[in-house]
Amino acid sequence: MKNHSLKNQSRRQFIQQTATAAGAFVVGMYLPLSSEAATSAGQQPALANAWIRITPSNQITLICARSEMGQDVYTSMPALLAEELNLPLSMIQVEIAGVAPVYINALLGGQITGGSTSVREAFDKLRTAGAATRSVLVEAAAQRWNVAASDCKAMNGKVTHSSGKSATYGELAADAAKLPLPEKPALKSPANFMVIGKESMRRLDTPIKVAGKAVYGIDVKIPGMAIASLAQCPVIGGTPTSYDASAALKVSGVIKVVQISDGVAVLAKDFYTARKGRDALQITWNEGANATLSNAVVRKSLEEGLSKKGAVIKTVGDINATVANGKTVSAQYFLPYLAHSTMEPVNCSADVSNGKCRIIGPIQFQQGGEAVAAAAAGVKPEDVTIETTFLGGGFGRKLELDFIRQAAEISKAAGMPVKMLWTKEDDITHDFYRPMSIHKVEGVLGANGQLETMKAKMVSQSVTARAFPGFVKDGFDPFMVEGSNNVTYEIPNMEITNVITDTGVRVGYWRSVSNALNAFAIESFVDEAAKAAGKDPVAFRLASLDKHPRAKAALELAVKKSGYSASSKRFGVAQMECYDTYSACVIELDPTASSTKVKKVTFVSDCGIAVHPDQARAQLTGGVIYGLSAALANEITIENGRIQQNNFNNYPSLRQNQVPIVEVHLIPSQEKPGGLGEVGVPLVAPALANAIAAATGKRIRELPIKA
Amino acid sequence: MAISFTLNGKAVNFEGDPETPILWVLRDHLDVTSPKYGCGAGLCGACTVHLEGAAIRSCSIPISAAAGKAVTSLEGLAEKMGKAIQDAWIEFDVPQCGYCQTGQMMSAADLLAKKKQPSSDEIKNAMSGNICRCGTYSRIEKAVKRAADKLA
Helix, strand or coil: CCCCCCCCCHHHHHCCCCCCCCCCCCCCCCCCCCEEEEEEEEHCCEEEEECCEEECCCCCEEEECCCCCCCCCCHHHHHHHHHHHHHCCCHHEEECCCCCCCCEECCEEEEEEECCCCCHHHHHHHHHHHHHHHHHHHHHHHHHHHCCCHHEEECCCEEEEEECEEEEEHHHHHCCCCCCCCCCCCCCCCHHHCCCCCCCCCCCCCCHCCCCCCHHHHHHHHHHEEEEEEEEEECCCCCEEECHHHHHHHHCCCCEEEEECCCEEEECCHHHHHHHHCCCCCCEEEHHHHHCCCEEEEEEEEHHCCCCCCCCEEEEECCCCCCCCCCCCCCCCCECCCCCCCCCCCCEEEECCEEEEEEEEECCCCHHHHHHHHHHCCCCHEEEEEEEECCCCCCCCCHHCCCHHHHHHHHHHHHCEEEEEEHHHHHHHHCCECCCCCEEEEECCCCCCCCCEEEEEECCCCCHHHCCHCCCECEEECCCCCCCCCCCCCCCCEEEEEEECCCCCCCCCCCCCHEEEEEEEEHHHHHHHHHCCCCCCCHHHHCCCCCCCHHHHHHHHHHHCCCHHHHCCCCEEEEEEEEEEEEEEEEEEECCCCCEEEEEEEEECCCCCCCCHHHHHHHHHHHHHHHHHHHHHHCCCCEECCCCCCCCCCCCCCEEEECCEEEECCCCCCCCCCCCCCCCCCCCHHHHHHHHHHHHHCCEEECCCCC | CEECCCCCEEEEEEEEECCCEEEHHHHHHHHCCCCCCCCCCCCCCEEEEECCCCCEEECCCHHHHHCCCCCEEHHHHHHHHHHHHHHHHCCHHHHHHHHHHHHHHHHHHHHHHCCCCHHCCCCCCCCCCCCCCCCCCHHHHHHHHHHHHHHC
């Protein structure tokens, strides 16, 4: 990589960009480039569209329209373009996109990075964009040489003709840019892939990250800016009623104190001074509606939800079918609130001046950021620019917009550019938490020892009802059903119900969203049912997976690779389909240690075509560890409206000397790509609970697992 | 009163509150941003730099403790050590989000300065002060071993 930091396209480069109503891509608009972009590229591109820029000297820049938060979009998204441009990744530079309709994620309806959708949504779209551009480069060469395009070939940045003529993409770019782009160019057959799926593919952001030169939100510098530390109400949702800044202003180095809608910010040249000033503030808070919230009350209200009707989200057969000599199995499961706890605490930089608002930060939802920044700064959305830095972890936290609004409000109130940085404590105590959930699952075993019926009811808050209320209709939240309405087991009679219960706690999307909630309940329950049937939990599962051969194959491979043995009583299994990827997890406990010490996790996924296999495994491994930290140690509780945890000491993360061996296997597949960034998370908790039940007979029905 | 110390081999001064943690002097006054803020309490290791050659959590040590001493960030690691570690990190494509990795590499440098060929257990224990929320631990372990081999 030649560039040492993320470069960003500015919004005005995209004035002429459009997307069709269906979200299909349009690549055919040639963009008037700003002078700053031309300078940053070193040379004015001769060909430039939403995804690809080529200069006459053959500098090729590919645009990544998703936020890089570790999940490898910075490499795997440009790889889709490079594949069809027949370009090795060593020939390209990457730029992170600004905000534009053309960059909307059709699977989510906004310019959002989330839901393990990036490659799934882009796989055809970006390959098509690459192929269309390759096609006009070839056509430009054919016209220049007065030969048939079919006798020309684009490869490694050059078009060549059988006669020996040759020109670089850059030399052809100006002519190619005048040609109409084909709407449906032919795509390469997977057998001819030169980039996608190659084990040799390397991350393009590794060199700058290991050099300490990658720019995260916390590293942003705007000339003349101050560092802001924001005092927020100890109860989320509270607002300041009055404050006394006299002591804060006496702290040497404090520049200014300003009030915003939900806090009071102290500005200084460095964070330590800003924080010291903030600690000296005297603030009276209106703690708001949540001032008396407590964990016990919240939990009780969810338990009461179990007796409510809710919304039936899936039915199969007749849930009231009579099962002759049926044996009933019933269990209730509980999952706590969780924080995202990214390594990089929430932060954002803003410069509100001259009727414009510039936002730079670790952002997962650019369009939403543009809207809230415009409102906070009192400018038009077209006068907002959003520049996305590298994210020091996202996990769903940074698709919220609170920090963007706050930074814009502070900059506006202070009349100067600011970088607002939260403390780790602010981050844990002012998160958007994964909802607490309670699940009641009941089933009846038939004469064959398999489940004849299964009834599952989930009670929790709806994140979508808070974040995107228009998408929740008649009690149906499309993100709450993840992991339950796609259950892969062939059970003749099923009824799955969601009961949305708002407790007032601020909830958000957390890596793998409801998959982790529903998988814990359903995969624990299936294990309990297998035990009640006197069957091996693997055999019990396999017997009802005939209609899902990919799920079956994943489970079979996980069993084989893990050395699973039912008789050794230290293994637990779980399997599911999550974001179009079929996975199975086998956990082996350490027989020499306490009952919860994990020796090894074997994780198998069929994720369709793995665009970047090495990083697919890295994502699944990381997801397993993230899920294991949560299962073993993480719980957010609330008393008097205040979150009781605030840092790694009481909201721990597994450390280097605490992680088990994690072995990941990918099943080769030519199916379309499935998700990867979140898929490793949900199966860990149920597989571990199942292993503990096998080892000790003790069934874990509440998380975190308390040994 | 100015506090003088060396940063990556260069003499520098800081004028301000002597209680200011080294981290914020480096990041906000001297534009050295490779050490990251993670927890502010010495719990996560993202801010790890070297003071007189030994790894410290720069978020929790005041700049007054650096007076007259040598502070080293990733940029200032001895060339051989720095290259061995960075090359090993690249070879295994260790980083995901990458935020903790500069601190991880500084802890690795501290370990390798003390122990030429650390065992797996020694690596795991020495690196246990550095949290990685992306879960890159197994690649970190491999990269530390590879760096040790490169230095041998």
